[in-house]
Structures are given as C-alpha cells and as structure tokens.
Amino acid sequence: MSTNHTPAPASNPKPHDDEIDVFGLSHTGKLRAENQDHFLLATIHKRVHVSQTNLTEQQRLPLDDERLAFIAMVADGVGGGEGGEEASATALEVAMQYVVRSMDCYYKSDVGDEQFTHSLQAAAMERHAAVIGRARDVAGGRPMATTLTLFMGVWPHYYL
Helix, strand or coil: CCCCCCCCCCCCCCCCHHHCCCCCCCCCCCCCCCCCEEEEEEEEECCCCCCCCCCCCHHHCCCCCCEEEEEEEEEEECCCCCCHHHHHHHHHHHHHHHHHHCHHHHCCCCCCHHHHHHHHHHHHHHHHHHHHHHHHHCCCCCCCCEEEEEEEEECCEEEC
16 A cells, blocks of 8 residues: 655645546446446535524534545456455445544544554455455355555545
C-alpha cells in the first residue's frame, strides 16, 4: 500500500463540491462476458440532522454540510471465476462500513501520519478477512478474490 501525503500549495483554496467533476463507469473488457467489477464514488460530510424541534426558524441552527473528504474505490473481481463479482461487491461494502464506523478517527488531532497509515493498512487486512468470511458464509465456500484500490482526499492531502 502506498501513501502519498502531498499538501497543496497554501494559495490553492479547498475546491467546492461543484468544482469536483467525477464520473464512474465499469466495463467487462474484451475477454469476459460478465462484469465482475464494482466502483464507488462518495463524499463524506459532517452534518447535523434535526429530527424534531419547536424552533420556528431552523436556518439559525449550525447545520454544517461541508465536505470533509472524497472517496473513490474500485474493486476488480479476480480471474473471471464465479465468485469475483461477490468478492468485489463485498470489498466495497465492508470498506464503506469501516469508513462510516470510524469517522471519529478523523476528528482526533493527535493521530499522526504513521498511525493513520497503519490504521489504513489494518483496515485493508480486516476487509480481506471479511471477503474470506463472506466466501465461506454466503458464497458456499466457492473461490472469491478481488483487488481493491482506494483513494481518499482530505484537503489538502490525499491517500492512495
């Protein structure tokens, strides 16, 4: 796993959501009849959702919807076997489950780059174990394999 920690020049402000242009597409390629790949493009936001209030003007509440991070993932089912599609879907599902459950890590100011990198590597191994567990439990033990490439942009840094 490579980690690139590249700060942007101070003169470049954080881009707004409408300035980020992304698009995802998956294709079977020239050799396979079935597409076993999955992708996910997502933004992470810190927000407050008001379930109920008797305030008349909710506009005064600090409902922060600023983008905190951008995530792009591609999982490529390996080998064209019957378990590749399930494996690639599982990889994205469990990776996003990890991201959602670990949002509090983002707010810890004492987490250094080395610890963050170690956490990402540990998460990748946990996801690998989840794919193996899914093959055993859901896929009836048939072989499953996938690759997973994850890009995370937390302005002004990125991790690959």
